Amino acid sequence: MSYTGSESDRRVDLAIVGAGIVGLATARELLGRYPHLRVVVLDKEPAIAQHQTGRNSGVIHSGLYYKPGSLKARLCVQGAAAMMRYCDERGIPYNVCGKVVVATSADEQTRLQDLYQRGLANGIPQLEMIGPERLREIEPHAVGLQAIYSPRTAIVDYGLVAAAYADDIRALGGEVLTSHEVRRIARTGQRVWLETPAGMIETRFLITCAGVYSDRVAALSGAPRDPRIVPFRGDYYILKPEQRHLINSLIYPVPDPAFPFLGVHSTLKMDGSMWLGPNAVLAFGREGYRRWDVNLPDLADAVSYRGFQRLARSYWQVGMSEMLRDWSKALFVAAVQRFVPEVTAEGVVAGPAGIRAQALAPDGSMVDDFVFHQDGPIIDGRNAPSPGATSSLMIGAEIGAMAVQSFALGA
Structure with a gap:
């Protein structure tokens, strides 16, 4: 031109x-x-x-x-x-509602310690490593072996x-x-x-x-x-009013270090509602906010990219798990029940979705x-x-x- x-x-x-x-x-x-x-x-x-x-x-x-x-x-x-x-x-x-990152297994405790050291190295103010009793003071309905508490989130x-x-x-x-x-x-x-x-x-x-x-x-x-940018959709559910008392603010699982996604967690919103999510699945369009939104050129662009193909081959099991959870409310809620067991599938309703613009290198790394x-x-x-x-x-x-x-x- x-x-x-x-x-x-x-x-x-x-x-x-x-x-x-x-x-x-x-x-x-x-x-x-x-x-x-x-x-x-x-x-x-x-x-x-x-x-x-x-x-x-x-x-x-x-x-x-x-x-x-x-x-x-x-x-x-x-x-x-x-x-x-x-x-x-x-x-x-x-x-300033604060946040906890909860470990529910011995393997997650090891990763939690690494995450805590990373937070200290990054200079996060007032960061604490806490046990089950302190966790229950902050989130009475949460369970876990250990947690990081970030009061300034x-x-x-x-x-x-x-x-x-x-x-x-x-x-x-x-x-x-x-x-x-x-x-x-x-x-x-x-x-x-x-x-x-x-x-x-x-x-x-x-x-x-x-x-x-x-x-x-x-x-x-x-x-x-x-x-290349590959779009990943993240869906949310919202707690119904009758279960809103189960979570005070932000509760996160220990993330998988292989992915930049943080796992299904709870998020307090400024209007007082409580969102659960997001998951992370390939979006079928760069503005594909619903499961059935398909933009064929966008989809072809993503799946033909060698970086995405290599990522999919390396982590197909994780990808399949995310897709199954995307279509099953019960599996989605089960991810939350690991740290808040009293949340039920009947106690949540479908919420909005967002798109994460994730950059992928040609070798498949995020x-x-x-x-x-x-x-x-x-x-x-x-x-x-x-x-x-x-x-x-x-x-x-x-x-x-x-x-x-x-x-x-x-x-």
């Missing part, structure tokens, strides 16, 4: 593709540094935060799970503190946070343009051209934060397609850290699912620092 421009084209200094929480945080960060910039955030949806941001658990993660020294660990721990400060400043309600409505970011952008002179799907990207000299249904946008610099479509948008800009790629006037970001929302202010600062170093933003 080549383009020479016309008088009707919109011209800006910086365009950001993706009006989820990370794209908005990045725009907010750079406008705060350089208020003279003409900045526009583009999104294909009619409103902001329609996918991962608006469909996640709402947890402000403490940073317990991530490899010490990794970008994800650093940005999550810093991001959790920054998120609560921001909510205080903007009057956004949140709840919190919950929030990230839709409200994203809306506040968008307000900040507008207050700083930036624009957030919805219904602006970027269909093609081209470079002409020192400029970048974006084709949208509303017309062409000419920009000096481009940053992409396109979530589940981040690999495709990156490919439009000439960046490597790999690591990419465990945030991924950024910079080439000339373009920075592409991908693989920012959980804890992307928690870390959003710090991811925005990280991308902002890359942009300051790589782009002549002050010129």
Whole structure:
């Protein structure tokens, strides 16, 4: 694609593709540094935060799970503190409800100790290793041999946070343009051209934060397609009011170290409801939020990718278990009953679902850290699912620092 421009084209200094929480945080960060910039955030949806941001658990993660020294660990721990400060400043309600990670077997106790050491290495405040008696004080209906207690873990409505970011952008002179799907990207000299249904946008610099479509948008800009995004759907059930008393806040199992998914757990929501989940199964479309939502091109793209094929061959038993649990309420609830035995299948109703935009490498490994790629006037970001929302202010600062170093933003 080549383009020479016309008088009707919109011209800006910086365009950001993706009006989820990370794209908005990045725009907010750079406008705060350089208020003279003409900045526009583009999104294909009619409103902001329609996918991962608006469909996640709402947890402000403490940073317990991530490899010490990794970008994800650093940005999550810093991001959790920054998120609560921001909510205080903007009057956004949140709840420091605390969380326990419960081991119910000797094998899980060994992994729990490793997880505890990881949390200490990451600098998580007030982290405790507790026994059954203390666990029962925190969660009277929970059972376990041992648990990690993270009293500073919190919950929030990230839709409200994203809306506040968008307000900040507008207050700083930036624009957030919805219904602006970027269909093609081209470079002409020192400029970048974006084709949208509303017309062409000419920009000096481009940053992409396109979530589940981040690999495709990156490919439009000439960046490597790999690591590829493979969508995993996570379904939730919701406790009925008569069983709501069984769980106070957040109860998690000890995660399988081979996967970035945390296992079926309980999540308190800001409205007081209690969600159970999510599971993790291959979504049949990048927006396949229901079991019967099938997008054939998306599905073919996923299953033909050698990275997914290698993952499926290595972990087919785990995958089959997840799929069976996805279709069986009894099996789903059984995963919760391991640590809260009194929860029953009759005591839950089907809830919403979300899509995790998981990056897979060609060798079949799940990419465990945030991924950024910079080439000339373009920075592409991908693989920012959980804890992307928690870390959003710090991811925005990280991308902002890359942009300051790589782009002549002050010129």
